[in-house]
Amino acid sequence: MMNRKWVLDHYPQGAATEDVWRLEEAPIAELHPGQILVKTQWLSLDPYMRGRISPGANYAAGVAPGGVMQGGGVGEVIASAHPGWKVGDLAESMEMGWQTHAVLSPDLPGSQATNRVPEGVPPQAALSWLGMPGLTAYVGLTEIGRPLPGETVVVSAASGAVGQIVGQIAKLMGARxxxxxxxxxxxxxxxxxxxxxxxxxxxxQMAEKLTEACPQGIDVFWDNTGGHIHDVALSQLATRARAIICGRIAVVDKPASEDIGLRASARLIVTRARIEGLIVFDWWHKRAEAFRHLQQWQAEGHIRYREDVLEGFERMPEAFLRMMSGANLGKQLVRV
Structure with missing residues (x-):
């Protein structure tokens, strides 16, 4: 049995193109005790992946040329050398990678762990509202943003995988x-x-319309993009505002010297606002709590979501570029 995999061919200069990756085949590795072999069904596309194909330092180790592209996925166990997993189980893991088969070690800790797909939901939900995007939205609002009833929350990239969940949780918390x-x-x-x-x-007229929509200023700003939206929103923060910096997809392909943003320190002094970066992997211990609430809210009709699905493993680079350009609506997925 052979494994098909997308490996990094070279680091992109500026925006990524499809030739950044190449498709290879290799024999599937033998299982060691405590491991499982998973046949991939769904793969996730997420903005953090852009940082993993850059040579510079990031919050997590990236992919070296020749390495399998990193990413999360869902698949079916087709062989097991682990006593707690059997053939036919559905597994979700951030360690899946862009490949048709993955050898996983379920007992690894934290974000490297392999988890069972919750019963009663579509398997791909474990990559969307009941996965990393849902956890990101939950902890960002409940631990950092903490909107109070009646406060105003502004969300950039609001229709995306994270933004769509952020907005709905904020409404549940009583915010505008x-x-x-x-x-x-x-x-x-x-x-x-x-x-x-x-x-x-x-x-x-975006800045003017934002001012009209937020006459008392922005209490919580959820920033998924960086760039111009970031600058405008920081200039309109309310007193004691909280800004959650979750993504910078608007500027990630630009030279660092261009990504200087608004010189916001004076505004921060006036408003006594707090700006905090959010890396969801710091909050992996909150998964059970977050997923309990998300499942309840979804069952009650409070959480809706959209998925943008491309069919076929060969379309992984296309899906990545689609997600990076903002062409997707909702969570970008590939059905393998």
Missing amino acids: VIAIAGSEEKLNYCRDLGFDVAISHRDP
Whole structure:
């Protein structure tokens, strides 16, 4: 049996292109005690992956040229040398990688662990609202943003995998929620989810419309993008505001010298605002708590979501570029 895998061919200079990866085949490794062999069904595309194909330092080790591209996935156990796992079980793991078969060690700790897909939900939910994006939204709001009833929350990339869940949890917490997104289809989707106002970041009057929507300022800013949206929102923070810096997809392909953003220190002094970066892997211990709430909310109809699915393992690079360009609506997935 052979394993097909996408490996990193070279580091991109600027924006990634499809030739950054190459498709290879290799024999599947033998199982050691405590390991399982999983046949991949679903693979996740997430903005953090851009940092994993850069040669510079990041919060986690990246992929070296020739290595299997990193990423999370869901698959079926087809062989087991682990007493707690049997053939037919469904597994989710951040260690899956871009490959058709993965040898996993379920007992690794933290974010490296392999987990069972919860019963009663579609398998791919473990990569979306009941996976890393859902955990990100939950801990970012409950541990960092902590919106109070009546406060105003602004979410950039609001129709994406994380943003769509952030907005709905913020509404459950009693906040007014403002969506920022890039197309009328995405803005309408956010309105349908219950966002109070939806504003296009392509609108030349975005700053003015944001001021109109937030006359007392922004209490909680969830930043999935960086760039112009980041600058505008920081200039409109309310007193004691909280800004959660979750992503920087708008500027990740630009030279570091261009990613200087707003010189916000004076504004931060005036508002006594707090800005905190969010890496979801720091909060992996909150998974059980987060997933308990998310499953309950989803069952009660409070959490809805969309998925953007491409069919076929060969389309992994295409799906990555689609996600990076913002062409997707909702969680970007590939059905292998």
